[in-house]
């Protein structure tokens with residue numbers, strides 16, 4: 001079927017639910033967390049539950065099951081014949097449905113400065129609609145940070161659908177990290193968690209990015225800092241790691257071995273790093289984490305650093321970074 005031939009695509013029924021109130025913290029505009037497709041919606045819901053007062057949530061799918069329990073979400077329901085069973089692994093159908101149904105989400109995109117886009121590739125909706133959403137968001141001036149889940153190797157058809165979908169998502173995103181679901185599943189066993197919901201890794205990354213931009217830290221970072229790092233030549237990636245404050249190196253170790261870590265950061269030219277900890281966090285914790293994290297980067301690497309303290313992080317440390325010029 002040709003890209004613009006919609007003749008054999010059934011009429012779309014699309015539904016949109018009302019937005020939730022958002023926080024006053026994000027002065028420069030809103031951060032929008034969006035999930036596309038079944039897996040993307042699950043990841044977005046889990047991530048948003050960690051920082052719901054700091055970001056808006058948008059769920060897009062052709063399967064209403066994805067909206068269950070999403071009381072404060074904006075839900076874009078892109079159903080074809082009312083069968084409510086997803087986009088039946090047909091990405092081109094999903095692309096068209098989003099293109100035709102995007103009007104209702106334009107106000108959200110106009111309001112957002114950063115779109116954190118989560119999708120599992122290999123099915124219909126996530127593969128077909130995520131690149132299109134990123135493209136529309138770009139047109140409205142959003143900075144797009146994407147997390148793309150790649151299917152298991154034993155699903156060759158899904159892998160080829162994902163390979164076809166990735167260029168559009170990557171070219172319309174400022175940063176797009178590729179997450180192997182295989183690696184996510186494998187490492188989730190160690191966390192004794194279900195990989196399907198991201199096992200906490202995706203939620204931690206999104207929460208870290210949102211709080212970094214929310215200007216609630218001790219040393220604040222903002223969107224200008226993020227843009228300065230992202231705009232460096234070369235590839236960029238997003239990194240998260242957690243550990244305990246008695247062993248700051250464990251945080252960096254975990255970040256390096258995280259299933260979300262898709263590119264080696266050796267020799268990187270740019271790094272924005274936010275370290276979060278409890279009220280017990282000291283300057284030496286902060287420098288230990290940062291020094292160890294940037295040690296393998298280019299000696300002239302531009303490093304922008306931030307720090308945030310929250311009561312829930314007592315005894316813990318978390319590092320969230322945007323690394324560029326790779």
Ligand SMILES: Nc1nc2c(ncn2[C@@H]2O[C@H](COP(=O)(O)OP(=O)(O)OP(=O)(O)O)[C@@H](O)[C@H]2O)c(=O)[nH]1
Pocket residue numbers: 036037038039040062085086087088089090120121122123124125126127149150151152155158181196
């Ligand atoms: N092995 C396994 N893989 C899964 C499972 N759920 C999702 N995936 C993988 O994740 C990819 C995306 O899944 P979904 O997000 O459910 O797909 P979707 O975008 O909703 O696609 P449609 O339902 O066709 O519209 C799939 O291609 C699979 O590779 C699961 O339960 N088991």
Ligand SMILES: [Mg+2]
Pocket residue numbers: 037038039063085086087123125
């Ligand atoms: Mg689905």
